Amino acid sequence: MIVFLDACALIYWQEVKEPFYSQFVATLSKIYQQHPAAKIAVSRLSQLECLVKPYKDNNSGLIMVELGAEIMQQAALLRAAITALKTPDALQAVSALSLSDELIFVTNDKGFKQIPQLPILLLR
Numbered sequence: 848m849i850v851f852l853d854a855c856a857l858i859y860w861q862e863v864k865e866p867f868y869s870q871f872v873a874t875l876s877k878i879y880q881q882h883p884a885a886k887i888a889v890s891r892l893s894q895l896e897c898l899v900k901p902y903k904d905n906n907s908g909l910i911m912v913e914l915g916a917e918i919m920q921q922a923a924l925l926r927a928a929i930t931a932l933k934t935p936d937a938l939q940a941v942s943a944l945s946l947s948d949e950l951i952f953v954t955n956d957k958g959f960k961q962i963p964q965l966p967i968l969l970l971r
Contacts, residue, residue: 848878848882848884848885848886848948848949848950848951849885849886849887849888849910849946849948849949849950849951850875850878850885850886850887850888850950850951850953851887851888851889851912851939851942851943851946851950851951851952851953852887852888852889852893852953852954853893853939853952853953853954853955853956853959854889854892854893854896854897854935854939855954855955855956855970856871856953856954856955856970857889857893857896857897858896858897859871859970861897861900861901867955867970870970870971871953871970874953874968874970875953878951878968882949886910886948887910888910888911888912888942888943888946889910889911889912889942890911890912890914890918890938890939890942890943891911891912891913891914891942892914892935892938892939892942893939894911910946912942912943912945912946914938914942917945918938918941918942918945919938921941921944921945922934922937922938922940922941923937925937925940925941925962929961929962931958931961932958932961932962933958936956936958936959939952939959940952940959940962940965943965944964944965950965950966951966951967951968952965952966952967952968953967953968953970954967954968954969954970955969955970955971957969
């Protein structure tokens with residue numbers, strides 16, 4: 848099982864801002880109860896947005912999804928198919944979908960529901 852975290856979920860984790868942090872921790876706890884060997888994944892876009900603090904804390908337990916040519920092409924195709932989808936969201940979704948393991952995409956953005964193949968878990 849891979850748990851792909853959207854940037855908002857990482858920010859909640861990093862900033863420990865309530866009530867979002869508690870919701871995030873409770874969500875992760877439920878996932879780890881059902882899937883103890885679950886791994887956490889994020890895209891490189893998230894690194895730009897919010898991973899400075901975990902790096903300062905030497906938290907290296909993340910899978911980093913590279914934004915290579917294939918991810919860019921798939922994100923463009925996804926945006927062409929779902930025109931309301933924004934570029935960063937398309938990159939996040941395609942980055943998650945590129946992982947070969949069972950997946951849960953954790954976010955608070957309901958817009959990801961537009962992507963039928965993306966198994967999302969809303970933090971609300």
